[in-house]
Amino acid sequence: MKNFLDFVNSGEHFSYVLSSYFIVFLILFLIFITSSIKTKKLEKEFASLSKNEAKK
Amino acid sequence: MSEFKNLFQRELLINLKNFLVLFTFSSFFIISIMIFVFAFGSDFSAIDGLYKPIIWVILIFSITLVSEHFIYNDFFDGSLKELEFLGYSNELIIFCKSFVMWLLIIFTTFFLVPIFSIFFNISLKETLFLFFYIVFATPSLTLISVVSALFSIQLGRNKIIQFILVFPFYIPIVIFTTSSNNIQTTTNSHNSNFLILIGIFFITLPLCLFISRLIMRELNR
Amino acid sequence: MIFKFANPLKFQKLTDSIQPFVSYLALILLILGLFFGFFMSPPDYLQGETVRIMYVHVPCAWFSLMIYSVIALCAVFAIVFKHTLAYIISRACAPIGACFTIATLLTGSIWGKPTWGTWWVWDARLTSELILLFIYIGLMIIHNSYDDKSKSDRYASILALIGVVNLPIIKWSVDWWNTLHQPASISKFSSPSIDSSMMVPLFIMTFSIFCFFISILLIRIKGEIIQRKIDVLRLNQLK
Numbered sequence: 001m002k003n004f005l006d007f008v009n010s011g012e013h014f015s016y017v018l019s020s021y022f023i024v025f026l027i028l029f030l031i032f033i034t035s036s037i038k039t040k041k042l043e044k045e046f047a048s049l050s051k052n053e054a055k056k
Numbered sequence: 057m058s059e060f061k062n063l064f065q066r067e068l069l070i071n072l073k074n075f076l077v078l079f080t081f082s083s084f085f086i087i088s089i090m091i092f093v094f095a096f097g098s099d100f101s102a103i104d105g106l107y108k109p110i111i112w113v114i115l116i117f118s119i120t121l122v123s124e125h126f127i128y129n130d131f132f133d134g135s136l137k138e139l140e141f142l143g144y145s146n147e148l149i150i151f152c153k154s155f156v157m158w159l160l161i162i163f164t165t166f167f168l169v170p171i172f173s174i175f176f177n178i179s180l181k182e183t184l185f186l187f188f189y190i191v192f193a194t195p196s197l198t199l200i201s202v203v204s205a206l207f208s209i210q211l212g213r214n215k216i217i218q219f220i221l222v223f224p225f226y227i228p229i230v231i232f233t234t235s236s237n238n239i240q241t242t243t244n245s246h247n248s249n250f251l252i253l254i255g256i257f258f259i260t261l262p263l264c265l266f267i268s269r270l271i272m273r274e275l276n277r
Numbered sequence: 278m279i280f281k282f283a284n285p286l287k288f289q290k291l292t293d294s295i296q297p298f299v300s301y302l303a304l305i306l307l308i309l310g311l312f313f314g315f316f317m318s319p320p321d322y323l324q325g326e327t328v329r330i331m332y333v334h335v336p337c338a339w340f341s342l343m344i345y346s347v348i349a350l351c352a353v354f355a356i357v358f359k360h361t362l363a364y365i366i367s368r369a370c371a372p373i374g375a376c377f378t379i380a381t382l383l384t385g386s387i388w389g390k391p392t393w394g395t396w397w398v399w400d401a402r403l404t405s406e407l408i409l410l411f412i413y414i415g416l417m418i419i420h421n422s423y424d425d426k427s428k429s430d431r432y433a434s435i436l437a438l439i440g441v442v443n444l445p446i447i448k449w450s451v452d453w454w455n456t457l458h459q460p461a462s463i464s465k466f467s468s469p470s471i472d473s474s475m476m477v478p479l480f481i482m483t484f485s486i487f488c489f490f491i492s493i494l495l496i497r498i499k500g501e502i503i504q505r506k507i508d509v510l511r512l513n514q515l516k
Contacts, residue, residue, distance in 0.1 A: 004316045006326070013326035016391055020384040024333040028486075031376045032493050039500035046503050049510045203439075207432065211422055220418060221436065224411040224443070227404070263439065270356065270435045274428070 059144060060152065067126075067156040077125045078164055081118050085168050088114040093175050107176040108234050111169075111186065116197065116226055119161065120219055123201035124208075126153045131209055137276065150202060150268040158198045165190055185240050192250070193233040196257045199264040200225050206271040229256055285362050285502050292495040300492040306485035313478035321475075327391045328475070334384040336483040337377045340490055341409060342444060344374035348416070349441045352434035364430035365505070367437065368420055369497035373490060375413035382406060401450035402458040405443060412440040426508065 008014060071077050092110050130136045139149055165187065173183040200222050208218035236249035314332040321328035348367045355363035385403065386396045397403065416433050423429035450458075471479070 001316060003319055006320065007315060007329065010320075010326040013391060016327050016387050017329045020330045020387040021333055023383050023387075024337060024380045027376050027380045028489055028493075031373060032489070032496070035493055035496045035500065039496050039503065042500050042503040042507065046507050046510070049507060049514075053510060053513070207419075207436070210428065217418055217422055220411070221415045224408040224415065225439065227408055228446075231404070259442065263442065267435055267439055270438075271432070274431050274435070277428075 059148060063139070063144060063148060063152040064156065067152050068159070071126070071156055071160060074125070074129075077122055077160060080125070081122045081161065082164050082168060084118045084121055085114055085164070086171065088117070089172055089175055107172070107178055108186070108237060110176075111172060111190075112230050112234060115165075115190065115194070116230070119157075119194070119197050119201045120204065120222070122161075123157065123198070123205040126157050126202060127205040128209065131275070136272070140272070140276070146269040146272045147265040150206075150265055150272075154195070154198045154202045154264075157202065158195050161194055161198065162191055165194075182241050185237060189233050189237045189240075189253075192253055192257075193229055196229050196253075196260040197226065199260050200229075203264050203268050203271070206268055206275070209275060229253070232256065285365065285505075288362060289499055289502050292499060296492055296495040296499075299488050299495065303485050303488035303492055306481055306488060310478055310482035310485050313481055318475050318478050324392055327388060330384055330388040331475070332478050332482045333486075334381060334388055335479060336486040337380040337384060338406070339483065340486060341374060341378040341381050341406070342447060344370050344377060344490070345409060345413070345437075345440065345444060348374065348437045349444075352437040355430070355434045356438070361505075364427075364434070365498055365501045366494075367433065368430065369494055369501050371413055371416045371420060371433075373493055373497070375410060375417065377490075378406065378410040378413055382410065400458055402447065405447040405450050408443055409440075409447060412436075412443060416440075426505075 007017070089110075092114075127136075130139075136149070140146065169183060169187050169190070172178070173180075173186070178186070204218045204222035207221055211217050232249045232253045236247055236253060239247045239249065310332065314329055318329070318332075320326045348370050351363040351367040351370070354360060355367065382403075385406075389398070390396050416436055419433040419436055420429050423432065
């Protein structure tokens with residue numbers, strides 16, 4: 001706990017560390033979300049296309 | 057050896073007769089110099105030492121610009137396929153093209169560098185060093201640009217994509233050439249960066265020939 | 278075994294079952310890594326608290342290189358065996374690798390400010406990492422430039438092979454040139470010059486990010502496989 005409190009009270013260093021963690025997690029979150037959304041969309045499209053194909 | 061001689065003669069004759077290659081290269085070079093000179097104005101003290109990056113920017117763009125003449129025409133009129141059909145290996149074709157392109161670039165820059173040095177107030181010694189480094193750095197640049205031209209054949213002559221693709225590979229060559237040139241002009245001696253530059257060429261040569269073989273195989277599909 | 282799962286459909290079935298598990302594992306490891314990184318690890322005697330940037334910067338840098346190695350390996354596999362799955366993995370990896378490279382450059386830049394006093398230096402390690410980003414961008418452009426997907430896959434494989442030259446340069450740039458960037462602290466051939474209190478969170482974060490990478494990769498691979506199925510269906514409809 002002492003380490004964490006020292007870190008929180010480290011002033012400028014705290015903001016450097018926090019911003020770099022924020023950037024990494026934001027980038028990872030964005031690529032995860034965009035990939036998931038794109039795949040979900042493709043799944044839906046594939047489902048509707050294969051339904052049409054089956055009707056034929 | 058005779059195969060190399062035949063191909064070399066063919067490439068040299070075609071490109072010497074096709075005045076467009078030399079014209080494109082030299083006109084682009086001179087126009088770019090003019091733009092830089094007019095942009096800097098008459099205060100030459102402000103651009104002291106800046107001539108090296110300027111000439112490399114101009115050289116890289118002009119080499120990328122002319123590289124398509126060496127590849128596109130032969131590809132679209134079927135000569136490339138014909139040469140392969142005649143039994144010439146892909147590596148030899150690309151090597152000859154790059155070699156002729158390098159010779160023409162050196163031949164043109166031999167006349168253009170003095171003009172450049174006059175415009176930028178460069179001393180004779182520095183001009184000679186500059187030309188020396190152009191001679192040793194351009195083989196790698198021409199090989200890479202030929203590969204990039206091969207890459208972009210089916211991209212509809214998209215120059216920007218061609219440039220983005222090869223840009224990362226130009227960086228080390230430019231870094232080591234300019235730093236070596238800087239050290240040479242200040243200390244008057246060869247340095248390790250020059251050896252690295254030579255090393256880069258010996259890595260680029262087989263790699264580019266191998267890659268161009270792969271690309272040409274793809275083009276024939 | 279490899280060729281059994283190299284079938285895209287079998288691979289998709291396998292990945293569907295693995296993906297949620299890997300995602301949860303990444304999340305658990307991330308929480309654990311953050312706990313160790315912020316609560317258990319001490320500040321560095323020289324860099325102070327900023328050393329904690331290492332727990333995200335170093336794994337991102339490792340993965341930016343590792344992902345390119347995966348792409349290059351897939352390129353070799355694709356050129357030699359012409360296997361569709363190798364193309365699919367390569368295509369799925371490129372944007373993830375680019376993201377890790379961007380994260381590496383940004384966090385490195387933030388770390389550089391308090392330690393070196395500048396956001397950016399044209400240092401061998403930083404420049405070669407930037408070149409890696411350009412190569413990733415080039416790969417992504419090639420993947421999307423050609424109308425024929427198989428053609429773009431093959432050209433991208435060729436470009437990926439050329440880019441391999443950059444990997445040893447990035448890895449050993451700190452040893453070959455005098456750079457501001459510090460040399461590797463963890464080496465296979467020597468004992469690590471890093472204390473275990475810092476190594477534990479570093480490795481936990483690395484495994485967490487690895488699981489995260491696998492999770493995103495599996496999602497993207499699934500998307501690529503479905504995209505190819507859609508292309509086939511569309512082509513059939515046209516016929």
